[in-house]
Amino acid sequence: MSQQNTELKKAGLKATLPRIKILEVLENNGHLSAEDIYKELIKLDQDIGLATVYRVLTQFEAAGIVIKHNFEEGRAVYEIVPDEHHDHMVCIDSGEIFEFHDDVIEKRQAEIASKHGFEIVDHSMVLYVKKLK
């Protein structure tokens, strides 16, 4: 029994071929849009409909398997939920996406929220950057 198979069962989802393949694609590439995944699947000779990709991604998100990001491109990108939380830095010239994590910021965010009488459920932080000359 494959690794993906187990992960899906654990989430209460039937281990179907589309779901296994989509999980594989996400594990081998980070930050893909639904369309990106669809194209990857075609490259792998998997005849999976785009609608299915969307449906599966929605289920994966609900199951906590993937995170959906809305960067500023008008389409969502997905990544497997990382073991350790991280934020993103997007290079506006190359489009590359870097990940980072900073405890000082995380701690400060929690303090700010609680000072206002809230607790943090989730957060998103994206730095749009360009290379230093």
Add this chain to the structure above:
Amino acid sequence: MSQQNTELKKAGLKATLPRIKILEVLENNGHLSAEDIYKELIKLDQDIGLATVYRVLTQFEAAGIVIKHNFEEGRAVYEIVPDEHHDHMVCIDSGEIFEFHDDVIEKRQAEIASKHGFEIVDHSMVLYVKKLK
């Protein structure tokens, strides 16, 4: 000559009625979507097309008059560029949006970017929160 009129001229945009009214609506309400603005305009008896709202918002963004935010709702919201930068806290229960600013975080972000050989062009940070019981 009105305040809006001056602001528009300064940005190199003709002071047309649609632009003046849209600016007014944005100054009286923060964080509105194109549709929200369109509806506000109708309330004010202004017959301005939705397409014009989109076009004007795009121009305002290019001119640095407004900022466009892509929170997680599938549609963009706009606000007048604030004098001092701030970030956002969105209550997932009520939908309310709060603003805050924190120098510790800002400084840290710049350090992180430069450590990776980048400089920050822009950033977005949104905390999704809920009220403490």
Add this chain to the structure above:
DNA sequence: GTCCTTGCAAAGCTTTTGCATCGCT
């Protein structure tokens, strides 16, 4: 066999665009 899942096509939403008309300067 049952119930969930898939594929396809159609529909939904937000946002953009073409084109003739209108309006600021």
Add this chain to the structure above:
DNA sequence: AGCGATGCAAAAGCTTTGCAAGGAC
């Protein structure tokens, strides 16, 4: 008057959904 701005409607993404057929358990 000239040239950009507007309105309307059509089109263009991205994403969701209805329905009949297919697949996992």
